[in-house]
Amino acid sequence: MTAEAVKETRGFETEAKQLLHLMIHSLYSNKEIFLRELISNASDAADKLRFEALNNGDLYEDDPELKIRVEFDKEAKTVSIIDNGIGMSRDDVIAHLGTIAKSGTAQFLAELTGDQQKDSQLIGQFGVGFYSSFIVADKVEVLTRRAGLSAEEGVRWESQGEAEYSVEAYEKASRGTTVTLHLKSDQEEFADGWRLRSIIKKYSDHISIPVVMLKESYGEEEKDKAPEDEVVNTAKAMWTRTRTEVKDEEYKEFYKHISHDYSDPIKWSHNRVEGKLDYTSLLYIPSAAPFDLYNRDASRGLKLYVQRTFIMDDAEQFLPLYLRFVKGVLDSNDLSLNVSREILQKDPNVDSMKSALTKRVLDMLEKLAKNDADSYAKFWKEFGEVLKEGPAEDFANKEKIAGLFRFATTHDELAEQKHSLSDYVARKQEGQDKIYYVVAENHNTAKSSPHLEVFRKKNIEVLLLSDRVDEWLVGHLTEFDGLAFQDVGKGALDLGDLDSEEEKEAQEKVEKEFEGFVNRIKEVLGDRVDEVRVTHRLTDSPACLVVGKDDMGAQMRRLLEQAGQAVPDSKPSMEVNPTHPLVEKMDNEQDEDRFGDFASILFDQASLAEGGSINDPAAYVKRLNKLLLELSRT
Numbered sequence: 001m002t003a004e005a006v007k008e009t010r011g012f013e014t015e016a017k018q019l020l021h022l023m024i025h026s027l028y029s030n031k032e033i034f035l036r037e038l039i040s041n042a043s044d045a046a047d048k049l050r051f052e053a054l055n056n057g058d059l060y061e062d063d064p065e066l067k068i069r070v071e072f073d074k075e076a077k078t079v080s081i082i083d084n085g086i087g088m089s090r091d092d093v094i095a096h097l098g099t100i101a102k103s104g105t106a107q108f109l110a111e112l113t114g115d116q117q118k119d120s121q122l123i124g125q126f127g128v129g130f131y132s133s134f135i136v137a138d139k140v141e142v143l144t145r146r147a148g149l150s151a152e153e154g155v156r157w158e159s160q161g162e163a164e165y166s167v168e169a170y171e172k173a174s175r176g177t178t179v180t181l182h183l184k185s186d187q188e189e190f191a192d193g194w195r196l197r198s199i200i201k202k203y204s205d206h207i208s209i210p211v212v213m214l215k216e217s218y219g220e221e222e223k224d225k226a227p228e229d230e231v232v233n234t235a236k237a238m239w240t241r242t243r244t245e246v247k248d249e250e251y252k253e254f255y256k257h258i259s260h261d262y263s264d265p266i267k268w269s270h271n272r273v274e275g276k277l278d279y280t281s282l283l284y285i286p287s288a289a290p291f292d293l294y295n296r297d298a299s300r301g302l303k304l305y306v307q308r309t310f311i312m313d314d315a316e317q318f319l320p321l322y323l324r325f326v327k328g329v330l331d332s333n334d335l336s337l338n339v340s341r342e343i344l345q346k347d348p349n350v351d352s353m354k355s356a357l358t359k360r361v362l363d364m365l366e367k368l369a370k371n372d373a374d375s376y377a378k379f380w381k382e383f384g385e386v387l388k389e390g391p392a393e394d395f396a397n398k399e400k401i402a403g404l405f406r407f408a409t410t411h412d413e414l415a416e417q418k419h420s421l422s423d424y425v426a427r428k429q430e431g432q433d434k435i436y437y438v439v440a441e442n443h444n445t446a447k448s449s450p451h452l453e454v455f456r457k458k459n460i461e462v463l464l465l466s467d468r469v470d471e472w473l474v475g476h477l478t479e480f481d482g483l484a485f486q487d488v489g490k491g492a493l494d495l496g497d498l499d500s501e502e503e504k505e506a507q508e509k510v511e512k513e514f515e516g517f518v519n520r521i522k523e524v525l526g527d528r529v530d531e532v533r534v535t536h537r538l539t540d541s542p543a544c545l546v547v548g549k550d551d552m553g554a555q556m557r558r559l560l561e562q563a564g565q566a567v568p569d570s571k572p573s574m575e576v577n578p579t580h581p582l583v584e585k586m587d588n589e590q591d592e593d594r595f596g597d598f599a600s601i602l603f604d605q606a607s608l609a610e611g612g613s614i615n616d617p618a619a620y621v622k623r624l625n626k627l628l629l630e631l632s633r634t
């Protein structure tokens with residue numbers, strides 16, 4: 001190395017800068033987590049080294065025992081985290097410590113509110129890792145060398161956590177990374193053996209390699225002895241321990257290590273499977289959706305180990321997409337150590353594991369729903385919409401997934417989605433052979449849909465669907481417990497046995513009676529409608545629009561249009577309520593112009609009432625005003 005190694009000063013990427021600032025302020029109340037984050041990174045670095053060394057044993061150099069050392073210096077007010085893992089090259093350092101390589105970071109930052117409490121929760125979901133050093137340090141120094149590179153290719157990185165950092169060459173004999181925190185003057189408490197030990201025990205006990213500190217001497221007789229290393233954590237891959245051995249707190253901390261989430265998981269399931277396949281899985285349901293749940297490029301999948309050796313993060317082959325919120329570890333004894341993503345895609349054992357793990361997650365959710373309704377409600381709020389992708393993706397588990405769904409219904413004033421399909425079926429009316437639902441853009445529009453009137457009158461429950469995926473969902477679900485789903489706004493109403501013979505006769509009679517009237521309207525509306533008929537579903541409203549039995553509903557139509565897809569044209573049918581005073585008045589209207597205005601207004605209003613838009617709003621307003629004026633003159 002030349003005496004004057006080039007020192008380069010660089011600015012943090014804008015996003016990193018923003019995040020850094022925010023994090024320092026919002027995580028202040030939980031500042032000790034910096035140690036967990038740094039130990040977690042060191043442990044990942046050890047995992048990566050072990051993985052790369054599978055094909056290149058030389059990477060171990062002469063130091064095969066992977067471990068993490070934590071040191072402190074009371075006088076200098078520093079804490080160091082030292083690992084002999086994979087280390088970083090100069091390019092790695094710039095890429096990983098100067099930028100935030102997570103997809104969707106800009107979007108995440110845009111969602112921040114400025115409200116500290118809310119933001120600190122958000123930032124928890126984002127995961128801040130290395131940058132958490134700056135909560136307690138006003139200067140951070142990183143010395144690192146990538147395994148396999150020469151000592152001269154070591155790097156020194158330093159930053160005060162403001163706008164800039166510097167990188168320069170640094171001769172480093174040992175591979176791996178040393179992170180040294182220069183504590184802020186009010187954070188000196190961390191340069192203390194007892195404090196550090198207790199934080200390690202609390203947050204990092206589950207780390208599978210030893211976290212060592214120098215043994216502290218307490219008595220006179222030990223004073224002159226050479227200092228010894230002491231392992232502070234349990235240092236055993238947590239999932240290899242038996243369930244009864246592991247405390248809930250340990251499960252929670254391990255979750256935070258693998259998920260980079262700061263909040264506790266809602267539930268987990270830890271299982272050893274032996275037999276044809278031999279593997280251990282530890283699966284977690286998070287308590288909050290990550291900021292990038294709907295981002296296609298977001299990382300998902302399990303952390304894959306083969307015989308305790310880390311193989312890859314985000315192994316997405318083991319769970320279906322609709323369970324992408326699940327975090328966890330899979331340790332297989334059947335896969336080969338040099339398995340790759342390509343091999344995973346073709347391996348039939350992977351499919352068997354995938355169906356077993358899928359079932360495991362669904363069972364876990366069923367249990368949660370049964371035993372802890374409050375937690376399940378929280379889960380549903382965060383991940384319900386993702387789970388609704390299930391029936392389309394996973395045909396085999398359709399009914400099981402449907403059993404986990406929760407809906408808002410007409411039998412409940414609250415908008416909350418908390419009624420299961422089994423509840424619905426248990427409450428059905430005598431003779432009812434369908435699960436009725438209405439879809440609208442939001443809950444209120446669904447709730448006040450005119451299509452519900454006859455159902456309300458007959459006390460038949462209707463599911464109120466307003467999530468974006470709902471119409472698509474019922475398109476794939478089609479039935480539950482032998483009952484077909486039926487959109488109350490589609491096709492001519494047929495209540496089957498729910499209507500008595502007398503009712504049916506009466507309906508036919510009215511239909512005949514109003515045949516001429518209905519044709520008169522049809523003439524006015526022309527090709528704006530497919531059909532005009534007398535309704536049997538309205539009690540209070542004068543008219544409503546009905547989509548053809550096989551036509552696309554309005555919600556689906558909007559969804560596709562937003563996605564820029566061509567949607568086939570379809571015309572609604574209009575149904576009119578002959579018992580409504582307005583309709584009665586219309587029937588008696590002799591002036592064909594006036595009748596035409598009435599009919600058009602009725603048509604537009606019906607569209608508005610279900611949250612739709614009208615074709616020519618100005619014409620609508622004009623007609624309505626004309627009628628209002630005439631009214632005020634009489």
Ligand code: ADP
Binds near residue numbers: 041042087096177
């Ligand atoms: P995350 O761990 O969520 O990826 P961090 O900000 O904690 O985010 O770290 C960013 C990256 O820096 C890591 O993904 C890793 O590539 C690198 N890194 C951090 N600490 C170490 C370390 N001790 N050894 C090797 N690489 C590290």
